[in-house]
Amino acid sequence: MKTKFKALTILSMTAVLALTAVGCGSASDNSASGDASKTSGKKLVLMTSADYPPYESHKTDGGTDEIVGFDIDIAKAITKDLGYDLEVKDVDFNGLLPALQAKQADFVMAGMTPKPERLQNADFSDIYYEAKETIVSKKGSNLKTPADIKGKKVGVQLGSIQEGEAKKMEGLQIVSLNKIGDIIQELKAGRIDAAIIEDTVAKGYTAANTDLEFNTIEQTEAAGSAIAFPKGSAITADFNKELKKLKDSGELDTLIKKWFDTNK
Structure with a gap:
């Protein structure tokens, strides 16, 4: 959720412009409609705070370190269906929205609630889980x-x-x-x-x-988790469509049972 020699000037400017156009992931390459048919082979960067199991945490096995969890499984399912490759980065929680605003990430998932103060700086998906x-x-x-x-x-x-x-x-x-x-x-x-x-x-x-x-603690208002995006992101609508598919198909319930073990 990125001139001493005149002969090199044009090449340097070209490289900078190319990097600026690419951004942190691939969403900026797509049209404002967020057409998923144009995303094949592209990459999105997800930033999270991987100290929040079962939403996200580090899994170490045989010398490898992988970020896993409920949010990660949802992100993988959505990006796979939309034709994106996914890169996951671990950041301290309080740095997630600033990183999103700086366009160092395409989206953020960290059990995050779309409170009014956050809505001033980011767009959010529909709620996908309440706790x-x-x-x-x-x-x-x-x-x-x-x-x-x-x-x-x-x-x-x-x-x-x-x-x-x-x-x-x-x-x-x-x-x-x-x-x-x-x-x-x-x-x-x-x-x-x-x-x-x-x-x-x-x-x-x-x-x-x-x-x-x-x-x-007795709740006075709903506290649900949603996906955060940069303001005006082209992929928010597509993610909402995929979240609805996950809910309607029962796959989201399967992931909830997997990670929260709601039968216990």
């Missing part, structure tokens, strides 16, 4: 509601929806960090008292750290 916020704490700490964490040190991911929600709560000592894994380590070390983390992500971290627990 809830939770309070993660050490077992037995009895920190279950926003009232319980008043006056406590609470960890959130920098630039996230959870950081924004924490700032609305009264009396919190907010500790903003780049990575969810760092927040969990701070919690386990006792340097923070609790963390506000999305439920599907909290499930994974508490399963891997049995000394921790999570409690769901």
